[in-house]
Amino acid sequence: MTIAWSEAWSVGNDLIDADHRHLLTLINIFEKVLSTDRPLTDLRAAVDALFDYTQGHFAREEHIMLGLQYAKYDHHKHAHGELIEQLKQATQPIRDLGDVMSPSTADLPREIRDSLSGLLRHWILDHILKEDMQLKPLLAKRPGNFAP
Numbered sequence: 001m002t003i004a005w006s007e008a009w010s011v012g013n014d015l016i017d018a019d020h021r022h023l024l025t026l027i028n029i030f031e032k033v034l035s036t037d038r039p040l041t042d043l044r045a046a047v048d049a050l051f052d053y054t055q056g057h058f059a060r061e062e063h064i065m066l067g068l069q070y071a072k073y074d075h076h077k078h079a080h081g082e083l084i085e086q087l088k089q090a091t092q093p094i095r096d097l098g099d100v101m102s103p104s105t106a107d108l109p110r111e112i113r114d115s116l117s118g119l120l121r122h123w124i125l126d127h128i129l130k131e132d133m134q135l136k137p138l139l140a141k142r143p144g145n146f147a148p
């Protein structure tokens with residue numbers, strides 16, 4: 001099942017919203033690879049792309065938070081660090097399969113596949129709705145393309 005972008009997830013900033021849309025696209029790609037029998041390298045590539053983009057997104061979002069003089073900046077930045085750690089832990093079984101000859105997504109134990117599928121969408125959507133959304137009132141006072 002793919003996640004389609006919802007306007008309800010918009011924080012009212014073009015850059016952050018575009019980043020969030022792209023994160024959802026990357027998670028959709030990850031889930032698609034996970035649910036089909038594909039070489040594990042494809043799944044690793046999907047995870048790596050998600051890691052890289054997530055780190056870039058957090059840095060861009062933190063820069064905007066500084067520009068807004070957001071009072072909960074430290075708390076939010078800390079939450080980003082925890083999310084990276086959670087992503088690392090959740091995807092560790094994928095890296096652990098490196099010793100199997102020509103591993104495929106089908107070599108991942110079913111319970112791990114089941115838990116990974118759906119986990120990442122909650123991982124990012126919960127953060128967008130609980131933390132990023134708190135920036136909305138501050139961002140509403142700035143132009144949509146605000147990027148300090």
Ligand SMILES: [Fe+2]
Pocket residue numbers: 061076080127131132
């Ligand atoms: Fe955030």
Ligand SMILES: [Fe+2]
Pocket residue numbers: 016020057061128132
């Ligand atoms: Fe975000």
